[in-house]
Amino acid sequence: MRNRKLPVVTGLLACLLAGSSAPASELYVFPGKGQSEAQMEQDKFSCYQWARKNTGYDPTNPPRVSTTTTSSQPYRPGGDVVRGAAKGAIVAGIADGDAGKGAAVGAIGGGVFGGMRHQRRVESQRQQAAANQSARSSAMRSDYNRAYSACLEGKGYTVR
DSSP: OHHHHHHHHHHHHHHHHHHHTOTTTTOOEEESSOOOHHHHHHHHHHHHHHHHHHHSOOTTSOOOOOOOOSSSOOOOOHHHHHHHHHHHHHHHHHHTSOHHHHHHHHHHHHHHHHHHHHHHHHHHHHHHHHHHHHHHHHHHHHHHHHHHHHHHHHTTEEEO
């Protein structure tokens, strides 16, 4: 029983490895001049190396999109707390005459809301950086695909 499973498992493993290492997985290559399967694989690898060298992009190891941003400054609540305390003191002084209590509440609110604004700003910067990096990666992949296709077409293949 075990001997029957071995070829199936080996075949599945080979398919998975072959599928994951294809340098241009969305491109289909057809021999145009009767090239053998072995010749086609050799030409595909040679074109993969050429396109990788000329574009600086390796589809088997694409750049990762970063989820962190290093450009944002740490949150320093000083100004938000002071502004909140001043606003709280003014509002409380007008409303019930206890400017000290209003200043304390305003300082806490200023710090909390300032922190929230800072977090939104940091998240926005992170999303923008990730979008920019993703667009660069996509452009590099497109350049690689054009170079890879041109190489193969020069060797007599049809690439779709």
